[in-house]
Amino acid sequence: MLEALAQAEVAVTDCLDAPTWALPEHDLIAALDAAHRLEQRLAAVTLALVRELDGRGTATAQGASSTAVWLRNRLRLGVGxxxxxxxxxxxxxxxxxxVRDALAAGTVDVEQARVIADTVQTVHTAAGAQAADKAxxxxxDWAAQFDAxxxxKLGTRILDHVAPEVADAAAESALRAQESRATRDRHVTISEQxxxxxxxxGILDTEAAAVLRAAIDxxxxxxxxxxxxxPGQRRHDAVAAVCRLALRTGELPENGGDPAQIVVTTGYDGLTRQLGSGALDFGQQLSAETVRRLACDATILPAVLNGASQPLDVGRQRRLIAGPLRRALVLRDRGCAFPGCDRPPRWCDAHHIxxxxxxxxxxLANAVLLCGHHHRHVHRSEWAVRLGGDGHPEFVPPAxxxxxxxxxxxxxxRRT
Known part of the structure; x- marks a missing residue:
C-alpha cells in the first residue's frame, strides 16, 4: 500500500505541474471529473486506515484521549x-x-455514502434485508443526480420505491430514526481565535434548539x-446575557473545585490606578477598561505568586493543590499540559510530578495540570513528566x- 500511495503521489505531483491552460475545454472537464473520482477513492482509503487504527486503539496507546483527538494533531485537522x-x-x-464499493469507485462522495448507509439501516429495520438491498x-443511482x-430528503420516502406495502407504517419509525440521528450528531464546537x-x-437537536430560541428570542x-x-450582534448579546443570568443564579455545578465564575488575573496596583490590563483563565488579554468594569461586580482574591505574604511552596503539610497554589498553576500551565491536549484549566486535576x-x-515546582484522561494515562504509562529549564512542564515519551x-x-x- 505504501508503494502504491507513493506512486499516486508522484502522479498527482505531475498533474500539478501540467499546463492546464493548454487543455481544450472538454479535456478540462474530463480532468475535473477524473480528479473528483480520485479524491473519493482516496477518501475511501483514508477511512479504511482510520477505522483500522481506531480498532487497534493506536490513539489511546500513544496518549490521546480519542482517535479524533489523535487525528487532529497528526493530520492538523480541526477537531470537528x-x-x-x-x-x-x-x-x-x-x-x-x-456502499463501500460505490465510494471506492468514485461514484459517490463521502457525505453521500454516509446518507446512503444511514438510510439503508433504517430500511433494513423497517422492511428487512431484501428491501435494504433494493434501497x-x-x-x-440517485447519488448520480443529487447531492447529500x-x-x-429523498431517502425519507425510499420505502415508497422499495417496499410500498410497509411505507406508511414505517413513516413514524423513520421519523424516530431521524430524531435518533439528530441526538447522535448533536454537538457544539468552541474554537479559539x-x-x-x-x-x-455546531448542531442542536430539535428540543435544544427550541430551548435556545425560547431563551434568546x-x-x-x-x-x-x-x-x-x-441581527447577528443582537443574538450574540442575547446568548451572553443568558449566560450571565445563569452565573448569577449560583445554581450551576462547581467547575474544577470552584464555583462557576469568570476569573480575571491582574495586578492590584494597576487595578487601583485604573491602568492594569488582565488575563482570563484561557489566556486571553483584557483591556484595563474591561477589567475595571468586571471588578465592579467581583470578589477580589489576593494572590502573591512569590513572596513571604503568600508562599506558594506549602511543603509536606498539605497534600491537595488548592487555593493560591492552584491559581499559580493555572497561570503557568493554562490548561492540560500534556502534548496535544487543549482542555481548559477547569477540566484539569493538579498532578504531583x-x-x-x-x-x-x-x-509549584512539583505540580502540573492534567485533564482526567491524561492524569490517568500518566499514572499508568511510561511517560515521564518534568519541568524544563524555563520552569514549564515537558513530557518524555516512552522508548x-x-x-x-x-x-x-x-x-x-502558549501565549504570545
Whole structure:
C-alpha cells in the first residue's frame, strides 16, 4: 500500500505541474471529473486506515484521549473535522458492501455514502434485508443526480420505491430514526481565535434548539430606534446575557473545585490606578477598561505568586493543590499540559510530578495540570513528566513511541 500511495503521489505531483491552460475545454472537464473520482477513492482509503487504527486503539496507546483527538494533531485537522472522519469511518465499516464499493469507485462522495448507509439501516429495520438491498441500488443511482442534502430528503420516502406495502407504517419509525440521528450528531464546537475571540459552531437537536430560541428570542429585539446592532450582534448579546443570568443564579455545578465564575488575573496596583490590563483563565488579554468594569461586580482574591505574604511552596503539610497554589498553576500551565491536549484549566486535576506518597512536596515546582484522561494515562504509562529549564512542564515519551525520547510540550495554551 505504501508503494502504491507513493506512486499516486508522484502522479498527482505531475498533474500539478501540467499546463492546464493548454487543455481544450472538454479535456478540462474530463480532468475535473477524473480528479473528483480520485479524491473519493482516496477518501475511501483514508477511512479504511482510520477505522483500522481506531480498532487497534493506536490513539489511546500513544496518549490521546480519542482517535479524533489523535487525528487532529497528526493530520492538523480541526477537531470537528477529525471527529466527523472517525464517525464516518465507523459508519462505513458496517455499511453494505455496495456502499463501500460505490465510494471506492468514485461514484459517490463521502457525505453521500454516509446518507446512503444511514438510510439503508433504517430500511433494513423497517422492511428487512431484501428491501435494504433494493434501497442501496436506488440510492446509489440517485447519488448520480443529487447531492447529500437532497439525497437525505429523498431517502425519507425510499420505502415508497422499495417496499410500498410497509411505507406508511414505517413513516413514524423513520421519523424516530431521524430524531435518533439528530441526538447522535448533536454537538457544539468552541474554537479559539488568535485574537482571543471564540467561534461557535455546531448542531442542536430539535428540543435544544427550541430551548435556545425560547431563551434568546425575547432578548434579540432591537432595544429602540437608535439600536444599530445587526441581527447577528443582537443574538450574540442575547446568548451572553443568558449566560450571565445563569452565573448569577449560583445554581450551576462547581467547575474544577470552584464555583462557576469568570476569573480575571491582574495586578492590584494597576487595578487601583485604573491602568492594569488582565488575563482570563484561557489566556486571553483584557483591556484595563474591561477589567475595571468586571471588578465592579467581583470578589477580589489576593494572590502573591512569590513572596513571604503568600508562599506558594506549602511543603509536606498539605497534600491537595488548592487555593493560591492552584491559581499559580493555572497561570503557568493554562490548561492540560500534556502534548496535544487543549482542555481548559477547569477540566484539569493538579498532578504531583513526584508523587506525594513517594515524598514529593506540594509546590509549584512539583505540580502540573492534567485533564482526567491524561492524569490517568500518566499514572499508568511510561511517560515521564518534568519541568524544563524555563520552569514549564515537558513530557518524555516512552522508548517504544520515540527511541530518542525527545521531550514534548503542549503548544495549544502558549501565549504570545
Amino acid at each position: 473535522a477529525a471527529r466527523r472522519l472517525t464517525e464516518l469511518a465507523a459508519t462505513l465499516d458496517t455499511a453494505p458492501t455496495a 442501496v441500488g436506488v440510492l446509489v 442534502t437532497q439525497l437525505r 488568535p485574537d482571543g475571540r471564540l467561534r461557535l459552531s 425575547p432578548l434579540t429585539a432591537p432595544a429602540g430606534p437608535d439600536d444599530t446592532r445587526t 513526584q508523587h506525594w506518597a513517594d515524598g514529593g512536596d506540594t509546590s 517504544w513511541l520515540d527511541p530518542d525520547r525527545l521531550p514534548r510540550r503542549n503548544h495549544y495554551h
